[in-house]
Amino acid sequence: MKKRQMLAKGLAAGLAAMLLLTACGGSNSSSANSTGGSSSGSTDGAQTSTGERVEGGTLYFGTSDVLGEFFSPYKQGSLAGYGWPCYQPLAWQREDQSWDPCLAESWERDDEAYTLTLHLVENATFSDGTPLNADDVVFSLATRAEYGTDGTIGSPVSVEKVDDYTVTVTWDSFSLNYEQWILGEYIYSEDAYNEKGLDWMLNNMMGSGPYVLTSFTPDVSLVYERNENYWGSETPGPDRIEFLYMSDATTMLAAFLNGEIDRMTTSDPTVYDQLVAAGYTPFMPKTGGADGQYLAIPLSVDENDPLYNQQVRQAIFEHGIDWQTMAVGLGGSLGYHTDAIGMTGMTYYDESLEKSSYDPELAKEMLAEAGYPDGFSTTIYTSQPFASAATMLQAGLAELGITADCEFVDYSLVQSDYIGAKATKTGIAITCLYFPNSPQSDRFTKHINPTATYGASSTWDDQIISLWQAVPSATTVEEEDAALQAYVDYYVHTGSWIWPMYNTTASFFYQDWLGMSEDAFCGSKYDPMELWTNRS
Numbered sequence: 097m098k099k100r101q102m103l104a105k106g107l108a109a110g111l112a113a114m115l116l117l118t119a120c121g122g123s124n125s126s127s128a129n130s131t132g133g134s135s136s137g138s139t140d141g142a143q144t145s146t147g148e149r150v151e152g153g154t155l156y157f158g159t160s161d162v163l164g165e166f167f168s169p170y171k172q173g174s175l176a177g178y179g180w181p182c183y184q185p186l187a188w189q190r191e192d193q194s195w196d197p198c199l200a201e202s203w204e205r206d207d208e209a210y211t212l213t214l215h216l217v218e219n220a221t222f223s224d225g226t227p228l229n230a231d232d233v234v235f236s237l238a239t240r241a242e243y244g245t246d247g248t249i250g251s252p253v254s255v256e257k258v259d260d261y262t263v264t265v266t267w268d269s270f271s272l273n274y275e276q277w278i279l280g281e282y283i284y285s286e287d288a289y290n291e292k293g294l295d296w297m298l299n300n301m302m303g304s305g306p307y308v309l310t311s312f313t314p315d316v317s318l319v320y321e322r323n324e325n326y327w328g329s330e331t332p333g334p335d336r337i338e339f340l341y342m343s344d345a346t347t348m349l350a351a352f353l354n355g356e357i358d359r360m361t362t363s364d365p366t367v368y369d370q371l372v373a374a375g376y377t378p379f380m381p382k383t384g385g386a387d388g389q390y391l392a393i394p395l396s397v398d399e400n401d402p403l404y405n406q407q408v409r410q411a412i413f414e415h416g417i418d419w420q421t422m423a424v425g426l427g428g429s430l431g432y433h434t435d436a437i438g439m440t441g442m443t444y445y446d447e448s449l450e451k452s453s454y455d456p457e458l459a460k461e462m463l464a465e466a467g468y469p470d471g472f473s474t475t476i477y478t479s480q481p482f483a484s485a486a487t488m489l490q491a492g493l494a495e496l497g498i499t500a501d502c503e504f505v506d507y508s509l510v511q512s513d514y515i516g517a518k519a520t521k522t523g524i525a526i527t528c529l530y531f532p533n534s535p536q537s538d539r540f541t542k543h544i545n546p547t548a549t550y551g552a553s554s555t556w557d558d559q560i561i562s563l564w565q566a567v568p569s570a571t572t573v574e575e576e577d578a579a580l581q582a583y584v585d586y587y588v589h590t591g592s593w594i595w596p597m598y599n600t601t602a603s604f605f606y607q608d609w610l611g612m613s614e615d616a617f618c619g620s621k622y623d624p625m626e627l628w629t630n631r632s
Contacts, residue, residue, distance in 0.1 A: 236282070249265075409593070417493075433599070567580055
């Protein structure tokens with residue numbers, strides 16, 4: 097493979113991969129107007145505004161993301177969804193999945209050397225006026241290994257400074273995803289980290305963006321104001337951007353209907369129906385959109401636990417639970433079940449993956465053959481957002497003779513303490529991941545493979561390890577699709593190490609006074625220079 101130069105908008109769509117927790121997507125229309133009245137957006141494509149850019153005012157974003165821990169190398173969270181006014185990436189990913197330079201003015205990848213070389217702009221500064229250079233990029237990327245989050249950037253073997261404005265990232269093998277792993281990364285100040293420490297970085301922001309964080313109240317709000325020391329060229333836009341934390345969907349709905357917030361997202365079917373009834377049009381982004389998939393994870397590392405038995409896991413997932421009824425009951429018009437990991441819209445998806453069929457008598461026979469004719473007792477570890485799903489799973493297990501107590505734990509601990517580190521836990525953990533439409537390997541790389549978050553809950557055999565290795569080593573999108581399909585089939589049906597419960601499709605709603613250009617959507621981020629408010 098030959099060395100290729102990647103400049104502005106020079107990346108093919110097939111090399112992209114994005115993450116979204118509760119983020120939004122992109123645009124393909126340069127001046128499509130919002131629909132008037134109280135309705136905004138469209139069901140296919142982006143909402144853009146015909147109104148002229150306006151200087152001043154405040155934009156209000158409702159969010160259910162837990163606000164805090166602002167240093168992604170330490171703990172990968174949802175900062176991408178609300179850190180974009182302050183922090184900047186190396187490049188912005190636009191609606192067509194191409195890249196526009198930001199902190200990196202250009203880059204090139206060498207598929208033979210497994211490298212991506214970044215050439216930085218030479219005038220960028222952080223909000224305190226200190227220069228942003230190669231040292232900060234190396235720090236931001238390499239520090240992930242120190243805190244165990246380097247899997248999110250493909251676990252590079254080295255991140256090296258070539259000169260003050262050039263950095264080379266090297267991996268140990270070929271991947272389609274070099275650009276996606278690196279270009280969307282926020283860049284942090286090494287000086288701030290060294291002078292102020294980790295705790296300060298987790299609770300404060302020192303970015304290079306056009307806004308600075310001026311107020312942070314945990315579980316309440318974030319407030320950004322214009323950065324007087326911004327190094328780049330500015331466009332007319334709001335003086336302030338506020339994020340208001342609203343964990344309850346009905347609270348966010350009321351705030352939106354009262355005009356208190358300018359944007360909200362929901363996968364709650366009741367809230368969705370009320371917004372549509374009120375005249376709002378759901379916005380379904382072409383990129384950056386995602387399905388939330390609710391997953392049950394058997395914690396099967398203890399060989400004395402019934403869930404360690406592969407036939408037990410297969411009996412429950414394949415035939416023991418009426419997943420489709422659960423999907424309709426909990427997801428309403430937005431809910432569906434799929435045996436695939438992720439969403440049915442993924443390019444690797446094929447109907448052949450759908451093998452489960454509800455047959456409780458067959459499930460009981462399989463449990464008896466596995467040595468559990470009278471069932472057994474276990475625990476469902478869940479958190480409040482998944483309470484209804486846990487209750488329905490508990491009822492389904494009871495029909496099989498399996499008694500499951502529900503133990504409620506802190507939402508933020510479900511993945512870290514009950515899925516990613518469960519040598520002392522047995523039972524079933526319920527969680528949710530958001531899966532982007534394309535490309536899809538991001539969630540697998542970060543969470544669902546032998547060395548990732550969910551790997552600790554599984555007993556891996558040589559076959560599944562071999563199937564996974566074929567995914568990151570694929571050299572074409574078609575090869576990756578075939579590898580993912582084989583991997584998921586084995587993971588879900590043969591091993592039953594993960595049980596996809598049901599999916600809900602997130603929809604986004606905007607007030608018609610929220611102005612944005614066609615370049616506003618950048619995967620899980622917004623470009624703050626492409627937003628404004630016409631609120632009177």
